[in-house]
Amino acid sequence: MKRLIRNRQNQNRRTFIGPVSANRFRSWWGIAMALAAVCGYGIGSITSTGALLFAQSQNHGSNNKQVVAYIYNGIPVTREELGEFLIARGGYQKLELLVNKRIIEIEAARRNLSVTPEEVQAALNENLRTLGISKEDFVNKVLPHYGKTLYEWTEDVIKPRLLLTKMCRDRVKVHEEDIQRAFENKYGERRQAKIIIWRPAELKVAQKQWDEARRSDEDFDRIARMQADPNLAAACGLVAPIGRYAWVDSEGKSDAVEKMLFSLKEGEISQLFQTPAGIMCVKCVKIIPPDPRVKLEQVRGELEKEIFDKKLNAEIPRFFGELKDQARPQLLLKGPPTPEEFSEGTRRLIEAAGLQVPPSTDSSNNNSPQEKK
Numbered sequence: 001m002k003r004l005i006r007n008r009q010n011q012n013r014r015t016f017i018g019p020v021s022a023n024r025f026r027s028w029w030g031i032a033m034a035l036a037a038v039c040g041y042g043i044g045s046i047t048s049t050g051a052l053l054f055a056q057s058q059n060h061g062s063n064n065k066q067v068v069a070y071i072y073n074g075i076p077v078t079r080e081e082l083g084e085f086l087i088a089r090g091g092y093q094k095l096e097l098l099v100n101k102r103i104i105e106i107e108a109a110r111r112n113l114s115v116t117p118e119e120v121q122a123a124l125n126e127n128l129r130t131l132g133i134s135k136e137d138f139v140n141k142v143l144p145h146y147g148k149t150l151y152e153w154t155e156d157v158i159k160p161r162l163l164l165t166k167m168c169r170d171r172v173k174v175h176e177e178d179i180q181r182a183f184e185n186k187y188g189e190r191r192q193a194k195i196i197i198w199r200p201a202e203l204k205v206a207q208k209q210w211d212e213a214r215r216s217d218e219d220f221d222r223i224a225r226m227q228a229d230p231n232l233a234a235a236c237g238l239v240a241p242i243g244r245y246a247w248v249d250s251e252g253k254s255d256a257v258e259k260m261l262f263s264l265k266e267g268e269i270s271q272l273f274q275t276p277a278g279i280m281c282v283k284c285v286k287i288i289p290p291d292p293r294v295k296l297e298q299v300r301g302e303l304e305k306e307i308f309d310k311k312l313n314a315e316i317p318r319f320f321g322e323l324k325d326q327a328r329p330q331l332l333l334k335g336p337p338t339p340e341e342f343s344e345g346t347r348r349l350i351e352a353a354g355l356q357v358p359p360s361t362d363s364s365n366n367n368s369p370q371e372k373k
Helices: 002-013 028-039 050-058 079-088 091-110 117-131 135-146 150-171 176-187 203-213 217-224 230-234 256-262 296-327 339-352 361-366
Strands: 067-071 075-078 190-198 238-243 273-275 278-288
Touching (some): 067 079, 079 091, 091 150, 091 296, 117 135, 176 238, 176 296, 190 217, 190 230
Antiparallel strands (some): 067 075, 190 238, 190 278
């Protein structure tokens, strides 16, 4: 229900910012192809300095661990060149991820905290269990949706989260009142409800249709099927049973929907009221009595774990925000090289290989008859 309302709120805003494009291509490719065609060989790096490349080419006989490949019977291709190559092709977009990961690792090291391979595997197994899928389906169907490989998921998601969890545990407390409320929500009285939501700007439409919905059960269902949310419309507004304390804020106050629903008798329809999702009315379809078979002590441990996990999930982003404020990261790499940097890096590469740099087509275009005049 809460997720449904939040989704509806996002739809109403429509200022929602969708996924940002991951590839901001520039005009380097045309320059590279032109130079490669003139010189007769493929260019492998675009931003390394000529001095460094020349020094590396003179020492190509050494067994350097920084070398990842050789060309022309000994000219080295280094890890630094590979790094620059990948950065220029979108790797700079991973910089913030790397910085965040290092912040977490440094703080964990200060506290002598680490994660073991067994803990990582257990966390992955829990991911699979929660999703109810096999590892193969997780790798082939779920991870591509996030643009990650299994290695990236393990290194960039599971390990940092495990470290943050260990650092946050002492900050999370479960109180007796939390357990009592969780028990009441899960095993106490609940309400079956139907809801209708109108957009915030549709007050007049909402008032007119609300009057119609109050006439009969059939009219309510007819209006409910007309609402904008397709899931609610298909179910005539019917949602899962709602217990008390389903949604409470930091001060322990209940959500407006819950308050309104528990104020109704069976069959009653509420007044129109404002929610973050829009204008709403609620109909109490059925009152479900508490479950007399379940006692608090029977489920105390289960409820305590659920509450702890929920609070921990809320605390982790706050804690990481504090770490980031203390770290004061400054991201100096803003994007790929400019065309001028690309051209200069390519020129130095060609010089380091002992080849002749072709004349610039831009300079020849600038020497036009009009300019000579």
